[in-house]
Structure formats: C-alpha cells, structure tokens
C-alpha cells in the first residue's frame with residue numbers, strides 16, 4: 001500500500017465505503033500515535049499534540065486548518081493552553097473513511113514542517 005501521507009483525499013459521499021474491520025489494523029499501524037475512539041456512537045481517530053505554550057499550539061492549529069481546507073476534509077480541533085486535540089472522522093458516513101487516515105498521517109507530517 002502506498003504511504004498514506006502521500007495520498008489525496010477523495011470526495012466522500014454518503015454512500016462511500018467505511019473502512020472495514022479487516023482494513024482497520026493495517027491502517028492503524030501507519031498512524032501509531034492515533035487512538036480509535038467512539039464518540040456519540042461514531043468511530044473516530046484522535047490524537048493530542050502537546051506544546052510548550054498556547055501560541056505554539058495555536059500555530060499548529062492553523063496548520064491543521066490549512067491542511068483541512070486543501071484536502072476538503074475537516075477535523076474537530078480543540079485548542080487549549082499547550083495542547084491541540086485533533087479528531088478526524090467522516091461526517092457524511094458517520095464513521096471512518098480512508099480520508100481520515102490520510103489526514104491523520106498528514107497531520108503527523110505537519111509536525112516536521
């Protein structure tokens with residue numbers, strides 16, 4: 001499988017396929033710092049990023065927001081002092097699509113940008 005971070009999100013329609021139980025472990029191995037969580041009955045990917053202060057967390061928040069706009073896929077972002085919590089899922093299918101794994105991998109990559 002090609003690297004998630006090198007892939008591009010595709011338009012995610014209501015009839016797009018959710019990631020299957022069989023695909024999940026292989027995809028999770030590529031984003032080991034992310035946790036699969038269930039919130040409001042919806043499977044999501046979540047990671048907390050820690051920073052030394054608010055301004056650094058805020059700057060990373062803005063980078064993730066730029067990524068979201070360029071991919072046309074949007075996360076929940078919780079900005080706090082020294083911390084940004086990023087949560088990816090696909091609203092249209094109320095679950096996880098390949099797009100969410102691509103965006104999680106690209107979010108990780110922003111740390112080195």
Ligand SMILES: C[C@H](O)[C@H](O)[C@H]1CNC2=NC(N)=NC(=O)C2=N1
Nearest residue numbers: 012072073074075089090091092
């Ligand atoms: C029309 C537009 O492409 C859609 O509403 C996109 C926008 N961003 C999105 N982001 C996420 N996370 N899930 C979606 O289903 C979604 N849909």
